[in-house]
Amino acid sequence: MKIQAVKGTRDFYPPQMRLHNWILEGWKEVSLRNGFEEYDGPIFEHLKMYEQKSGEEIAEQLFSFEDRGGRGLAIRPEITPTLARMVNQRINALPKPIKWFSVPRVCRAERPQKGRLREFYQWNIDIIGVEDIVADAEVILCSVDYLRQTGLTEKDIVVKISSRKMLGKLLEACEIEQELHTGIYAALDKKAKIPEDAFEKLLEEKLPDQDKREKLLEIFATKQLSDLQENLQYSSEAAEAIDELIRLFSLLKSMGISEYCEFDIGIVRGLAYYTGTVFEIHDREGELRAICGGGRFDSLLKDFGGPSIPATGMGMGDCVLEILLREKGIISEEMPKPPVNYFIAVMDDELVETAAGLAAKLRLAGLSAEFSYKKAKMKKLMKQASETGAEKSIILGGEYIENKQIVLKNMETSEQRTVDYKQFCDELKYSEPNQENSEK
Numbered sequence: 001m002k003i004q005a006v007k008g009t010r011d012f013y014p015p016q017m018r019l020h021n022w023i024l025e026g027w028k029e030v031s032l033r034n035g036f037e038e039y040d041g042p043i044f045e046h047l048k049m050y051e052q053k054s055g056e057e058i059a060e061q062l063f064s065f066e067d068r069g070g071r072g073l074a075i076r077p078e079i080t081p082t083l084a085r086m087v088n089q090r091i092n093a094l095p096k097p098i099k100w101f102s103v104p105r106v107c108r109a110e111r112p113q114k115g116r117l118r119e120f121y122q123w124n125i126d127i128i129g130v131e132d133i134v135a136d137a138e139v140i141l142c143s144v145d146y147l148r149q150t151g152l153t154e155k156d157i158v159v160k161i162s163s164r165k166m167l168g169k170l171l172e173a174c175e176i177e178q179e180l181h182t183g184i185y186a187a188l189d190k191k192a193k194i195p196e197d198a199f200e201k202l203l204e205e206k207l208p209d210q211d212k213r214e215k216l217l218e219i220f221a222t223k224q225l226s227d228l229q230e231n232l233q234y235s236s237e238a239a240e241a242i243d244e245l246i247r248l249f250s251l252l253k254s255m256g257i258s259e260y261c262e263f264d265i266g267i268v269r270g271l272a273y274y275t276g277t278v279f280e281i282h283d284r285e286g287e288l289r290a291i292c293g294g295g296r297f298d299s300l301l302k303d304f305g306g307p308s309i310p311a312t313g314m315g316m317g318d319c320v321l322e323i324l325l326r327e328k329g330i331i332s333e334e335m336p337k338p339p340v341n342y343f344i345a346v347m348d349d350e351l352v353e354t355a356a357g358l359a360a361k362l363r364l365a366g367l368s369a370e371f372s373y374k375k376a377k378m379k380k381l382m383k384q385a386s387e388t389g390a391e392k393s394i395i396l397g398g399e400y401i402e403n404k405q406i407v408l409k410n411m412e413t414s415e416q417r418t419v420d421y422k423q424f425c426d427e428l429k430y431s432e433p434n435q436e437n438s439e440k
């Protein structure tokens with residue numbers, strides 16, 4: 001029986017793993033310089049945690065199971081509920097504000113498609129304990145900081161920003177009942193992904209009243225935040241929420257990233273817990289799904305039995321990001337391997353043991369070393385050395401057998417010199433860090 005990988009999962013062979021690590025290391029580096037500390041949680045949690053708070057879409061995409069005691073569990077589809085649970089557990093002990101990041105491997109039972117898999121990695125950054133919208137700006141800055149670091153520019157990506165609070169107040173101003181809001185958000189979240197008539201049909205299901213629907217469609221057609229402000233026949237609460245969003249744009253300008261950012265009333269996010277700012281980063285051409293998404297979730301900790309404490313953050317998956325970075329020629333499987341300091345070429349089978357011993361000496365001295373497991377012709381050995389990415393080769397052959405000498409070859413310049421084996425090893429020992437310490 002030939003066993004295949006599960007649909008929607010990936011195998012990371014070493015070239016893909018190098019590329020993958022490049023993405024993950026970038027995420028970590030940028031998180032740290034933006035002042036976030038790393039955390040992680042378990043890969044599965046109680047099923048009810050996600051059913052209650054992540055919203056319908058995610059609840060339908062859970063990989064869930066029962067443990068032997070009949071408890072309903074689920075593999076994490078995201079880490080935000082875990083974060084809320086963890087922070088609540090230590091709420092009094094943790095210094096605020098909390099700025100944490102994580103790179104969990106998560107699973108969603110989605111229909112696999114371009115940029116959407118059933119298992120992926122997701123960079124998360126969150127700030128807990130800051131009510132001011134400056135924290136939302138900081139989350140956006142950190143996301144853009146990473147994408148800029150990869151080499152993407154404002155010509156490649158755009159941060160689309162709106163506010164669920166503002167939208168909620170606008171819906172209220174249109175006298176749309178509170179219990180219909182979630183359904184309307186879910187419909188709006190699909191707007192950009194489905195044809196216009198399908199969206200209108202969906203909206204009709206969620207909001208049967210035609211007059212209200214027409215008012216709403218007019219609001220959804222707004223292109224500029226200033227238009228909303230100017231046509232303000234809405235409530236003072238809506239005006240306040242609009243002002244707050246205007247301040248966010250002003251902060252983003254002060255941070256020097258306004259060319260990346262624009263207002264988009266269509267951004268509402270599928271997850272149920274967002275309460276304020278919501279944003280997504282997309283490719284400028286709009287051909288791919290969102291690279292990342294986030295926003296403010298001021299009630300999640302309280303809903304999980306903790307205190308009322310504001311929170312904001314974002315999640316960026318590795319799938320769409322990788323597609324975009326490949327399309328822009330920023331990454332490819334040809335990414336270089338980390339350099340190997342020495343390749344030991346064996347020209348006689350009786351020298352394999354010596355080669356293994358020498359490789360061990362080099363490694364124990366903190367250098368990277370590879371060796372050929374059996375003898376071969378010089379041409380083949382040098383090819384092997386180049387494929388390994390070695391900086392230098394050590395040739396163990398006739399000179400060694402006759403008078404314990406090795407040939408050192410610089411792989412870049414092809415310069416060669418013969419060196420006494422013992423002397424080479426002695427010098428190595430001398431540079432060995434542990435040895436130096438123990439001598440002191």
Ligand code: HAM
Nearest residue numbers: 078080116117120290291292293294313314315317319
């Ligand atoms: P989300 O919008 O569900 O938000 O996911 C955020 C990002 O994860 C997406 O923009 C996408 O890059 C990636 N993603 C989601 N589903 C898939 C999938 N099936 N395959 C590949 N990538 C995917 C959240 O998860 C929130 N918890 C983010 C957050 C953190 N909000 C506040 N803090």
